Amino acid sequence: MGTPLPDKDDLLRQYRSMMRIRRFEEEAARNYAKGKIGGFLHLYIGQEAIAVGAVDALRDQDYVFQTYRDHGIALARGMPAKAAMAELFGKDTGCSRGMGGSMHFFDVERNFLGGWAIVGGHMALAAGTAFKSVYNGEDRVTICFFGEGSTNIGGFHEAMSLAGLWKLPIVFVCENNQYAMGTPLERTSALKDLSIKAKGYAMVGDRFEGHDVTLVRERLAEAVDRARTGAGPTFIEVLTYRFRGHSMSDPAKYRSRTELEQRKQLDPIQVARERLLELGVEETKLDDIDLEIDEEIEAAVKFAEESEPALREVMLGTVYAEEGDS
Amino acid sequence: MPEMNLVQAINSGLRGAMRENDDVLVLGEDVGRLGGVFRVTQGLQEEFGADRVIDTPLSESGIIGTAIGMALHGMRPVSEIQFADFIYPGFDQLVSEAAKYRYRTAGEFQVPLVVRTPYGGGIRGGQYHSQSPEALFIHTSGLKVVCPSNPYDAKGLLIEAIRDDDPVIFFEPKRVYRAVKMEVPEEPYVVPLSEAKIVRAGEQVTCVAWGAMLYEAFSAAEEVAKQGIDVEVIDLRTLWPLDVETIVSSVKKTGRLVVVHEAPQTCGFGGELVALVTERAFLYLEAPPCRVTGWDTPFPQTHEQEYLPLAHRIIPAVIETARY
Numbered sequence: 001m002g003t004p005l006p007d008k009d010d011l012l013r014q015y016r017s018m019m020r021i022r023r024f025e026e027e028a029a030r031n032y033a034k035g036k037i038g039g040f041l042h043l044y045i046g047q048e049a050i051a052v053g054a055v056d057a058l059r060d061q062d063y064v065f066q067t068y069r070d071h072g073i074a075l076a077r078g079m080p081a082k083a084a085m086a087e088l089f090g091k092d093t094g095c096s097r098g099m100g101g102s103m104h105f106f107d108v109e110r111n112f113l114g115g116w117a118i119v120g121g122h123m124a125l126a127a128g129t130a131f132k133s134v135y136n137g138e139d140r141v142t143i144c145f146f147g148e149g150s151t152n153i154g155g156f157h158e159a160m161s162l163a164g165l166w167k168l169p170i171v172f173v174c175e176n177n178q179y180a181m182g183t184p185l186e187r188t189s190a191l192k193d194l195s196i197k198a199k200g201y202a203m204v205g206d207r208f209e210g211h212d213v214t215l216v217r218e219r220l221a222e223a224v225d226r227a228r229t230g231a232g233p234t235f236i237e238v239l240t241y242r243f244r245g246h247s248m249s250d251p252a253k254y255r256s257r258t259e260l261e262q263r264k265q266l267d268p269i270q271v272a273r274e275r276l277l278e279l280g281v282e283e284t285k286l287d288d289i290d291l292e293i294d295e296e297i298e299a300a301v302k303f304a305e306e307s308e309p310a311l312r313e314v315m316l317g318t319v320y321a322e323e324g325d326s
Numbered sequence: 327m328p329e330m331n332l333v334q335a336i337n338s339g340l341r342g343a344m345r346e347n348d349d350v351l352v353l354g355e356d357v358g359r360l361g362g363v364f365r366v367t368q369g370l371q372e373e374f375g376a377d378r379v380i381d382t383p384l385s386e387s388g389i390i391g392t393a394i395g396m397a398l399h400g401m402r403p404v405s406e407i408q409f410a411d412f413i414y415p416g417f418d419q420l421v422s423e424a425a426k427y428r429y430r431t432a433g434e435f436q437v438p439l440v441v442r443t444p445y446g447g448g449i450r451g452g453q454y455h456s457q458s459p460e461a462l463f464i465h466t467s468g469l470k471v472v473c474p475s476n477p478y479d480a481k482g483l484l485i486e487a488i489r490d491d492d493p494v495i496f497f498e499p500k501r502v503y504r505a506v507k508m509e510v511p512e513e514p515y516v517v518p519l520s521e522a523k524i525v526r527a528g529e530q531v532t533c534v535a536w537g538a539m540l541y542e543a544f545s546a547a548e549e550v551a552k553q554g555i556d557v558e559v560i561d562l563r564t565l566w567p568l569d570v571e572t573i574v575s576s577v578k579k580t581g582r583l584v585v586v587h588e589a590p591q592t593c594g595f596g597g598e599l600v601a602l603v604t605e606r607a608f609l610y611l612e613a614p615p616c617r618v619t620g621w622d623t624p625f626p627q628t629h630e631q632e633y634l635p636l637a638h639r640i641i642p643a644v645i646e647t648a649r650y
Contacts, residue, residue, distance in 0.1 A: 128395020
């Protein structure tokens with residue numbers, strides 16, 4: 001199947017969104033190295049076209065679930081960089097008021113229902129959310145992201161099984177970045193083509209490369225449309241690659257320099273940039289976008305640094321309902 | 327007022343909750359057409375339809391996980407796990423997801439989920455149809471744990487659990503299901519969570535129990551009364567959040583504590599109760615607090631009557647505590 005021709009304005013918007021994620025994470029990595037961000041930090045660098053293409057295929061009313069590698073989708077969905085950065089810094093102004101950190105972003109306004117750190121643990125919740133939409137007669141779609149490592153765990157199977165049985169309006173997107181932490185797919189899965197799994201749940205399956213945002217958007221839109229029109233769930237395997245380690249503490253020595261350099265030839269942001277130039281967009285326009293993003297991210301870091309730390313009373317007061325503010 | 331057993335009272339509670347709120351639905355294995363393995367949900371699918379009383383595959387993680395997903399959006403799902411022993415495949419969903427959602431969203435989301443499950447021994451179910459895993463859930467901040475002993479409390483506590491905004495694990499004593507009948511109102515009513523009940527007032531020993539073992543504690547108390555030992559029996563009803571005040575003020579009066587539970591002793595809830603009482607009423611204690619519990623073994627197939635902390639095991643413990 002050929003790559004669809006991009007619309008210039010769409011691609012410009014998508015380029016901006018991808019670049020915003022890239023710069024955000026590069027800045028996060030710098031601040032992690034400086035010790036300003038603690039704990040774990042899993043970067044999405046290299047995979048941006050998937051989040052951005054997928055979000056472009058959704059409506060604002062639709063629901064999104066993601067794993068712990070969640071900065072990209074949150075930003076693509078429109079989360080302010082300030083709220084995202086402040087969360088990484090453990091501040092009260094963060095998107096989860098500093099209760100979650102990098103792996104546990106939330107944005108109730110944008111129907112982003114969370115980054116999830118238990119592999120496969122969020123998938124049944126996404127199915128339940130899709131069930132709710134059917135129960136209430138709403139035409140809202142749920143999209144659930146996970147890595148290829150998740151496809152071996154029980155939570156994956158039970159969520160897929162129920163979603164298939166109940167023909168839920170959900171799209172399961174497997175971001176196959178080739179490595180479950182340090183172990184490559186060929187050592188963890190009997191199947192090489194994971195999209196075959198869709199058959200086992202009577203779902204439509206799809207599989208494609210994820211570095212071209214236009215293609216991602218197009219194929220996701222087909223699946224989202226299928227869900228919205230009652231034609232049932234889809235399981236999509238998107239082939240991708242993370243340019244950094246599993247997390248900041250992973251030097252990724254399990255893969256070769258050559259392999260990484262090869263994959264970087266397919267950097268989704270570079271691909272989009274070249275496409276835009278081909279479409280006649282001035283390089284200076286793209287540079288201006290990059291500068292605007294740099295300013296936004298710089299302001300986000302300043303905001304995060306100056307914000308108050310997460311509040312003890314929120315920490316102790318939100319375990320049960322009667323203690324909280326809702 | 328009609329007389330109901332525990333099964334009928336819970337059924338009546340579910341029916342009432344579903345009639346008053348369309349957001350309440352029931353899902354689990356065999357809950358629909360069959361009416362549940364213990365027939366607790368009998369007739370609900372006829373009244374509310376297969377979309378609200380949902381027969382699921384054998385899929386405990388999926389049953390609980392999808393229910394959490396529904397609850398996030400204001401629905402009030404009641405999941406049935408056919409036996410408490412089968413809850414472990416869904417344990418991660420309860421401990422990792424349901425219990426923590428409110429906290430990690432700083433209160434933005436809540437999970438008004440109820441998981442009903444029959445627990446406990448006494449039906450010769452052996453290792454995997456008899457266990458009492460309440461302590462695992464009490465140990466998990468963010469979950470509430472309820473365990474009624476009788477039909478009236480069961481209906482009122484269940485309706486309150488469904489209305490509650492937090493996830494509640496609702497343990498039903500299966501050996502009591504058809505063993506006890508009492509007057510239960512037809513209409514919905516609530517029994518508040520976190521209120522223990524003194525079911526027998528006494529001056530000399532405080533005996534704390536819940537669920538099926540409440541009856542054993544009560545009959546032990548009646549038996550030792552013949553020897554002049556006056557036992558106060560407390561039915562916890564809700565295990566967490568705990569009505570610690572009722573226990574502590576009773577012990578301050580009696581100076582003596584016996585806790586009874588079916589689960590194994592080590593790290594069972596009895597240990598926590600003893601610690602709480604020791605911390606808060608140390609100077610009032612006249613005897614070492616005592617636990618009468620299941621053994622630290624898997625639940626036995628054949629020696630059930632010895633494994634369970636029945637009256638014949640509670641009586642000597644109470645006498646020893648009273649005479650210490």
